[in-house]
Amino acid sequence: MSAYVASLVSVVGINLILALGLNIITGFCGQVSLGHAAFYGLGAYTAAYLAKLGAPLPLTLLAGAAMAGVIGIVVGLTSLRVRHDFLAVTTMGIGFVFLGFVRKQKWLGGELGISGIPGPGLDPVPYALLIVVFAIAVTIFSFWIKRSWMGFTFDAVADDEDAARTVGVNVSTYKLTAFGIGTALAGLAGGLYIYFARIILPDTFDFVQSIAILTMVVIGGTGSVWGVFASTIVLTLLPEVSRAAADYRLLIFGAMLMLVMRFSPGGLAGLVKRKPA
Amino acid sequence: MSTPMAPLARIEDLHISFGGVAAANGVSFTVEHGEFLAVIGPNGAGKTTALRMVAGILRPDSGRVFFEDRDVTGLPVSARARLGLGFTHQIVRPFYNFTIIENVMLAAGHGQTVSPWRALTSRSRDAAREKAQAILERIGLAAQASQSPRALPLGQRKRLEVARAIALDPKLLLLDEPLAGLSSAEATTMADLIRTLPGQGITVVLVEHNLGEVLRIADRLVVLDAGKVLAEGVPGDVMARTDVRQAYTGVV
Numbered sequence: 001m002s003a004y005v006a007s008l009v010s011v012v013g014i015n016l017i018l019a020l021g022l023n024i025i026t027g028f029c030g031q032v033s034l035g036h037a038a039f040y041g042l043g044a045y046t047a048a049y050l051a052k053l054g055a056p057l058p059l060t061l062l063a064g065a066a067m068a069g070v071i072g073i074v075v076g077l078t079s080l081r082v083r084h085d086f087l088a089v090t091t092m093g094i095g096f097v098f099l100g101f102v103r104k105q106k107w108l109g110g111e112l113g114i115s116g117i118p119g120p121g122l123d124p125v126p127y128a129l130l131i132v133v134f135a136i137a138v139t140i141f142s143f144w145i146k147r148s149w150m151g152f153t154f155d156a157v158a159d160d161e162d163a164a165r166t167v168g169v170n171v172s173t174y175k176l177t178a179f180g181i182g183t184a185l186a187g188l189a190g191g192l193y194i195y196f197a198r199i200i201l202p203d204t205f206d207f208v209q210s211i212a213i214l215t216m217v218v219i220g221g222t223g224s225v226w227g228v229f230a231s232t233i234v235l236t237l238l239p240e241v242s243r244a245a246a247d248y249r250l251l252i253f254g255a256m257l258m259l260v261m262r263f264s265p266g267g268l269a270g271l272v273k274r275k276p277a
Numbered sequence: 278m279s280t281p282m283a284p285l286a287r288i289e290d291l292h293i294s295f296g297g298v299a300a301a302n303g304v305s306f307t308v309e310h311g312e313f314l315a316v317i318g319p320n321g322a323g324k325t326t327a328l329r330m331v332a333g334i335l336r337p338d339s340g341r342v343f344f345e346d347r348d349v350t351g352l353p354v355s356a357r358a359r360l361g362l363g364f365t366h367q368i369v370r371p372f373y374n375f376t377i378i379e380n381v382m383l384a385a386g387h388g389q390t391v392s393p394w395r396a397l398t399s400r401s402r403d404a405a406r407e408k409a410q411a412i413l414e415r416i417g418l419a420a421q422a423s424q425s426p427r428a429l430p431l432g433q434r435k436r437l438e439v440a441r442a443i444a445l446d447p448k449l450l451l452l453d454e455p456l457a458g459l460s461s462a463e464a465t466t467m468a469d470l471i472r473t474l475p476g477q478g479i480t481v482v483l484v485e486h487n488l489g490e491v492l493r494i495a496d497r498l499v500v501l502d503a504g505k506v507l508a509e510g511v512p513g514d515v516m517a518r519t520d521v522r523q524a525y526t527g528v529v
Contacts, residue, residue, distance in 0.1 A: 149389040150396035156372055156383050163370040166332075167384040168358040168391075168445055177393040 006128040010196045012236045013131035014189045019216040019232040020142050020225070021185030026214070027223035028151060029178035030158025031079050032088040035095035036213045039068040039183040041205030043190025045102065048114040048200055057120050057195065064191035065184045072183020076176045083161075095207050102202050113201040120195035131192050138185060142225045145181075154178060158223075208250065215253045219260050221267025231267070283346060285310045285449055285480050286362075291330050291340035300326040301337065302504035308449060308482055313475050315483045315491045318501035319525055324484045325367065327501065328451050331482070332364035333357045344449065359387065363447030367454040369434040371426035377437060378422040381409035384444035409444060416440045416470065432463040439471065449480045456487045468494050492516065500524070 001009070022036045043064030050060045078090050102108055109115070120127050145151045153174055156164045161171050194200055212235075220231030235253070239246035260267055284307035291304040300323045308314055316324050329335040331342055333354040341350045344362050354364070372380050383390070386405035390396050413419045416436050426434060435455055442450055455471060456464040468490040474481050475496075485491050491498075491512075498515045500508040502524040508515050515521055 145397065147400060148397050149386060149399040149402075150393055152379075152383060152386075152402070153390045153393075153396050155374065159372040159374045160370055163366075163372055165354040166358060166364050166366070166370070167441060168355050168387045169383075170353075170355045170392075174393055174396075 001125045001128070003124050006124040007196070008237065008240060009128040010124075010131050010192075012233055013128070013135040014193050014196070015213070015216065015232050015236045016135040016229065017138050017185055017189040017192070018213045019220070019228050020138050021182040021189070022213050023142065023182075023217050023220075023223065023225070023228045024145065024154075024185070025178050025182035026217055027221075027228065028145065028154040028158070029175060030154075031076075031175060031178060032084065033091040033179075033182075034088050034207070034210050034214065035075070035091035035093070035098070036182075036186055037205040037207070037209035038095040038098035039072055039186035040190045040193070040209065040213075041098055041102065041200075041202070042068040042071055042183075043187025044194050044200050044205065045108055045114070045190070046187070047191035048117050048194045049108070051117050051194060052114065054118075060194075061188060061191040065187040068187025068190065069180050069184030072186075073176050073180045075183070076179025079175050079179065080172050092207065092210075095205075095210050099202055099206060102205075111202065113199065113204075114194075115199040117194050117198045117200070119198065127195060131196070134188065134192060138188075139225065139229060146225055150174075150177075155223075212253060215257050219256055219267055224267065227267050284308055285345065286331070286482075287341075287343040288327070288331060289341045289343070291327060291337045291342070293326060293330060293335060293337050299504050301330065301340075304340070304501065304504065304506060306499045306506055306509060308480060309497075311475050311478075311480055313472065313481045313483070313494060313496045314499065315485060315495035315497070316499045316501060317485065317488065317491055318507070321503075322501040322524075323504040324501050325453055326504075328364075328453055328482065328484045332362065332451050334364070358445055358447075359391070361446065361448035363442040363445050363450040365438045365442045365450070365452050365455060367457060369431070369438045371434060371437055371441075373426055375426075376423050377418055377426060377429070378406065378409050378413060380426065380437060381412055381440050381444045382406055384441045385409045385412070387445055409440075412440050412444050416443070432459050432467070435459065435467060436470070443474075443477075443479065447479055449482065450474060452481060452483045452485075454485055455483070456485055456490055464490055 018036065018040055022033060025031050025033050046067040047060035047064035050063055075094050079087050082090055103111055122130065153169055156169060157171055157174050164171050216232040216235050217228050221227035239249045245252060286308040289305050291301045293301045304327045316327065318324050326335065330337045333352060341348055344360060349357055382402060382405040385408040389399040413422055416439060418433060418436055418440060421429060426437060429437065439455065452471060456467055459467060464487055471481060472494040495512055498509060498512050499506055500515060500521050507524055508518055508521050
C-alpha cells in the first residue's frame with residue numbers, strides 16, 4: 001500500500017465512523033443533527049491537546065470519545081424539548097458555538113488550530129489499517145444495534161414517540177443513548193484524525209463538514225447500515241478520483257441530496273428495497 | 278402491599294383547567310379489581326381528560342392517582358405502563374413503519390426494552406413474536422400479521438391498538454372511546470371483544486359515547502358532568518336517576 005493509498009484508506013475509515021455514528025442518531029433514532037462535525041472537532045481537540053501533553057494514543061482516543069459523548073448527551077437533552085426542524089436548527093447552532101469558541105481560544109491555537117501533534121507511533125500504512133479496524137468494528141456494532149431490541153426500540157421512537165411511551169418505552173433515555181453513542185463515535189473519529197493529519201484547523205469541523213456527513217447518511221438511506229457504508233466510501237473517494245468532482249464537491253453533494261429527497265427518500269437502500277431494513 | 282379488598286386504583290380529587298376553563302373540577306372514583314367500569318357523560322363532561330390524567334398523558338393541577346396503593350401522580354406514561362397501567366388512544370397510533378405483528382411484538386417484549394443496556398444485549402425476538410402471534414389470534418388479526426397498519430380499515434386498527442395494549446400485560450387498561458368511528462356492527466364486535474378482558478385478568482376503565490353498547494357490557498358506571506362525578510353505580514340504577522337523565526338530555 002502506497003502512502004497515498006494509505007491516506008485515502010484513512011480518510012474513508014474516519015468518514016465511515018462519522019457517518020455510521022450520525023446514522024445511529026438520525027437514521028436509527030430519527031433525531032436530526034446538523035452539528036455532527038462539532039463532536040468530531042471536540043474529539044479531535046481533546047485528543048490533540050492531550051497528545052501534545054504526552055498522553056499515549058489509547059488514552060487520547062478514549063478521552064476524545066468520552067468528551068464528545070458527554071457533550072453529545074448534554075446537546076441531546078435539547079432533543080427532549082424540541083423536535084424536527086427546531087432540533088435541526090438547534091444542532092446547527094451547536095456547530096457554530098463550537099467553532100466560535102475554539103477560534104477564540106489561544107490555548108487551543110485560535111484560528112491556526114493545533115500543529116506539531118506527535119505521531120501515532122505507527123507508520124502510515126499500519127495506522128491506516130488501525131483506522132480500518134475501528135471502522136469495521138463500528139460497522140459491526142451498527143448491525144448489532146440494528147438487530148437488537150435497541151434497534152427495534154429506536155425504530156419505534158423514530159416512528160411515533162407518543163405511541164412508544166404507551167408501550168412502556170422511556171423515550172428520553174433512548175434518545176440520549178443514541179446521542180451519546182453517535183457523538184462518542186464522532187469523538188473517536190476526531191481522535192483518529194489527529195494522528196493522521198498531525199495538524200488540526202477549526203475549519204475542518206465546520207458546518208459544511210456536518211452537511212457532508214449528513215449527505216453520506218441520507219444518500220445511503222437513513223437507517224440502512226449497508227447503504228451508509230457504501231455511500232460514504234463512494235462520496236469520500238469521488239473527489240479523489242476526479243479533479244472536477246473535487247472542485248464541485250459541494251455542488252455535487254447538494255444536487256445529490258436534492259435528487260435523493262425528490263426521487264428516493266429512502267436513499268440508495270430505498271432503491272433496492274422500499275422499506276429500509 | 279395491597280389487601281385483596283383494596284381497590285386497584287384510586288382517583289382522588291383531580292383538578293385541571295385549560296385556559297381558565299375547568300375540565301376536571303374534583304373528579305374522584307375508585308376502580309375495583311376485575312371490574313368493567315365505564316365512564317360516561319355528555320360532551321365536554323371531562324371524561325377523556327380524566328382518563329388521560331390517570332394514564333399520565335396530562336398532569337393534573339391538583340389531586341392524586343393511586344395504582345395498587347402506590348401514588349403514581351408524578352410518573353410518566355411509560356413508567357405507568359410498566360406498572361401495569363395501560364392506555365389506548367382514541368385516535369389510533371400504530372407504528373406505521375412496523376408490520377402489525379411488530380407493533381404487538383414491541384409491547385410484548387417490554388422486558389427487553391426496560392433499559393437501553395438491556396435492549397442492546399437482547400437479540401432474540403422469538404418469544405415476543407410467539408406471544409404477539411397468540412394475541413393477534415385472540416383478537417382476530419392473525420391473518421394480517423405481516424401487513425402494514427396502513428392496509429387496515431379503522432375497525433381493525435382499533436383492534437391493533439387493543440392488541441398492543443394487552444401485550445404489555447396490563448392489570449388495568451384504560452380505553453379511550455374504542456368504539457368511536459366504527460359502524461354499528463363493528464362496534465358490537467369490538468364491545469364483545471373488550472368485554473372478555475376482565476375474564477383474562479385485565480380490569481377495564483372505558484370512556485365511551487356509545488351508550489347502547491356501554492349499558493350492555495359495563496359492570497358499573499361513573500357519570501361525569503361539568504368536570505365532576507354526578508353519579509356512580511350499577512347501570513340500571515344510575516340511568517334511572519333524574520339528574521343523570523337531565524344531564525344527558527337537558528330535560529327532566
